[in-house]
Amino acid sequence: MTKITNLSQLGWRPFFQQQLSLTDYDESVPARVVEQHRNQLVLRGESGEIVLALHPSMPALCVGDWVLLDKQHQFVRLLERFSEFSRKAAGSGLEKQLIATNLDAVFVVMSLNQDFKLSRLERYLTLVNETGAQAVIVLTKRDLCDDVDSLQAQVQALDPLLQVIAVNGLDSESIAPLRDWCKEGQTVAFMGSSGVGKSTLINSLQGQQLLATSGIREDDSKGRHTTTTRSLHLMAGSGLLMDTPGMRELQLADVQTGLSTTFAEIEALAKQCRFNNCSHQSEPGCCVQAALANGELDQRRLSNYFKLAREQALNSASLAQKRAKDKALGKMYRTVQGESQRRKKGY
């Protein structure tokens, strides 16, 4: 990693500064988590790289976090995050897993070939909009597409305020607009299916080969997975790149805010329905169904909204159930422990 001369290069800003007390200034130093391993974290601060062994007493930490360390480089505390990216763990477990924190922007990457699917984009947007980071849609492989304008317009129609950029990831001039989000101290991440061209974009932004790219079979858009580590890199002369492993198995949990932001116009219509418990199926006075009938809202988008809302409700309920169970178990352990201590002390 390039030498740091100033904490702002690592993303330090007033938001974090304001969390420090006078004592913190005197007795501690801030550092950012740049690599995450099973038993330890690698941090970067003004004095260089610091390895911090994980301890059960520490809160859950993640790549992107800012922490305070004492002069001996022992953990003091975690600083509040301005954005937090998490997902329900892949597979059967229902734990929420921190993926990355303190992200300024997330490039949601989709290619303009067979991978192009508005519903997938809405799913990614729901996740990003939940985090507090800005979503920027990057449509890649424009050089392979005959219909760029119409596909780009379809994406823009999801939300007129959405940032949508169509690029040829292999051409550094074409990706120039992305640099606006990669200025010094800005932290960005890329998400999107395998093979859409994330590594290619990153390499073009860097002007050098930072990540391995996989040759894919263009005929079926299926990619091989090449991104494996979770780390934060300082890009040459620019921002910080959060490199997170593939997120193909995305499931939504606790993303009510993300859904409301992504489908803002549907939620606004729903608020005007005659009945406040309207299910927007066939009730009289349903403004959502009315918008569908007059063509203001399209069926694909509404169906996807229902699908994602159902998925998030189901996963969130399972998470809540698990949390309640953990809490009850914790309480039971504490009661048992308390009893045995009281017995030992002879009360």
Ligand SMILES: Nc1nc2c(ncn2[C@@H]2O[C@H](COP(=O)(O)OP(=O)(O)OP(=O)(O)O)[C@@H](O)[C@H]2O)c(=O)[nH]1
């Ligand atoms: N023609 C063209 N090819 C591209 C473009 N972007 C990426 N590619 C090619 O698509 C293939 C896959 O690109 P990668 O950058 O490895 O894709 P990725 O999203 O990083 O894939 P994973 O690491 O599997 O997540 C490579 O052969 C790239 O050269 C583009 O804009 N135009």
Ligand SMILES: [Zn+2]
């Ligand atoms: Zn309704």
